[in-house]
Amino acid sequence: MxxxxxxxxxxxxxxxxxxxxxxxxxxxxxxxxxxxxxxxxxxxxSGATLKFFFAVHFLLPWFIFVLVVFHLIMLHVTGRTSVLSGFGDYDKIGFFPYYWLKDSYNLVDFTCFS
Structure with missing residues (x-):
């Protein structure tokens, strides 16, 4: 090479x-x-490497799921898509039932069909 x-x-x-x-x-x-x-x-x-591999293989989707849930909570609470961004009061989205239903539908859709 x-x-x-x-x-x-x-x-x-x-x-x-x-x-x-x-x-x-x-x-x-x-x-x-x-x-x-x-x-x-x-x-x-070795066996320790395989145990680490399978632990990461199992825990990574749950870690991503927790980050997505945290992102959705912060989106509805602060009105920002990024927790570390600037002020988000000018475009704050309240906890409106439409967004709650939309996010719930998407959550069920992705968990059942993916």
Whole structure:
């Protein structure tokens, strides 16, 4: 790969990233996930690494869900889309029933059909 102007060990990082992403796809079945990931990673990972991988794999969607809920609460309370933004009183959206119903519908829609 030196002829591309890349360092010699640069392709190893691409292989590692590709293996990691493939292990995400192949680890959807929990009963076979440990063996599949070890097969894809060529036994280069230990049990502690796999436990961390599966912990992040499980907890990341819940963390994103908490951030989305916090974002919606702050949107309705302060009228801002960003908590760290400036003053939002000029375009403050109250806790109007339309927005409550719209957000509730979207929440049910995304949780049931995704």
């Amino acid at each position: 030196a002829w591309l102007g890349l360092p010699v060990g640069f392709t190893d990082k691409f292989k590692q990233i590709a293996r990691f992403l493939l292990s995400f796809f192949y680890s959807s079945d929990n009963s076979l996930a440990f063996d599949r990931v070890q097969y894809i990673m060529y036994d280069e990972v």
